[in-house]
Amino acid sequence: MNKHQTTQKFSFKNLPVHIILIGMCIIWLVPTIGLLVTSFRPVQDINSSGWWTIFAKPKGAAEYQTYCASCHGDDGTALPEADLSDPNLVAQYKRSFTLLPSLNSEINGQPHMGSISVPDETQTANIIAYMKRMSGIDSSSKITLDNYIDAFTGYRGNNTYRADCASGNQSLDLYCDIRDLMNPRGMGRAFVNSLLVAIPSTIFPIFIAAFAAYAFSWMDFKGRQWLFALLVGLQVVPLQMTLIPISRLYAQLGLNGTFQGIWLFHTGFGLPYAIYLLRNFMGSLPKEVFESAYIDGASHWTAFRKLAMPLSVPALASLTIFQFLWIWNDLLVALVFLGGEHPVLTYQIGNMVTSLGAGWQMLTAAAFISMALPMLVFLLLQKYFVRGMLAGSVKG
Ligand code: HEC
The missing domain is CATH 1.10.760 (Cytochrome Bc1 Complex; Chain D, domain 2)
Known part of the structure; x- marks a missing residue:
């Protein structure tokens, strides 16, 4: 590759590409900003004017x-x-x-x-x-946290949570303090549940897959190729096909509606792809490094810990991101195996609005609450994200 290509200077030849990219960013950004602004507006304002009026000068x-x-x-x-x-x-x-x-x-x-x-x-x-x-006589602000408070506490009344708590309306069975956050109707509890589902369901399969990938790459055993081929084949099994047999099995084992059950399910479904991707990565590590380690008397365990794992950090990181995001956004599995017992974010967002469409202002806040963590993960691990996509396309 020559130097000119790697530095990628701006030139008018790429102008159309730049314009298209900027256009795509705007198409994506403007509605997102609109949603963000709306989520901070009081419900009366949302119903009477568009979000862009927040940038307009105050009345009069x-x-x-x-x-x-x-x-x-x-x-x-x-x-x-x-x-x-x-x-x-x-x-x-x-x-x-x-x-x-x-x-x-x-x-x-x-x-x-x-x-x-x-x-x-x-x-x-x-x-x-x-x-x-x-x-300062009129302090009614154009910006409020009420939507977020209502979404976090899952509060649906005639007024906002703050207003109803201030008026001391006792019929609402509210604590009006931090305890309402753990209310099973709210996004606060659902956020914690989503974390409880996603973190173990990410760590378990990747941890197990790392061992398997090492074995497939650097240990010689009979039927290795066949086993790997079978594993690759397993990836095509549609998730929906297993819902009935597994939920019947879980019913017998008493795992329905438990976190253990959903961890197990996500681990099972995450494994084939995780092993496949990690094996491709570990298999492409330089052979000489491992061979010289074995000659020096390193056991497989040492080679796994001291060589394979540290060298595979990029693949492990990108796999972690993808698995985490997929589980975070999963609704189907959570709905079938957890349901209302331990509502997760995706489930709770659906509950936020009534069938008549009331309360949709809370949905704007709820959407941002559920977006926050994936965005953070993406921004922090951006570098691995791109590499992960390449690992899937180039090597796989
Ligand atoms: C040409 C200059 C000028 C303009 C324009 C003007 N004012 Fe005044 N305003 C004054 C002066 C001078 C006073 C008297 C201050 C004093 O009490 O000595 C005053 C007094 C006031 C008072 C107090 C009156 C009272 O009876 O105590 C109010 C209220 C007021 N202005 C409102 C307004 C508003 C609202 C506007 C715009 C629609 C306005 N003014 C435009 C010069 C102006």
């Missing part, structure tokens, strides 16, 4: 700027005798008909507004709204 700001700012200043404090950011003063002007007379009256023998025309009634109402915001 434009009118205030046109009519009042020249004398009272941008923040309302330019005239200390009439400080428009003083809540006591603003409280006197509840409606436009309370403010308009003051604007029409004369101050020190001059018209209040000088040569500027007096705003009409709706404009005045908007200006009052802006004055209330400026003075």
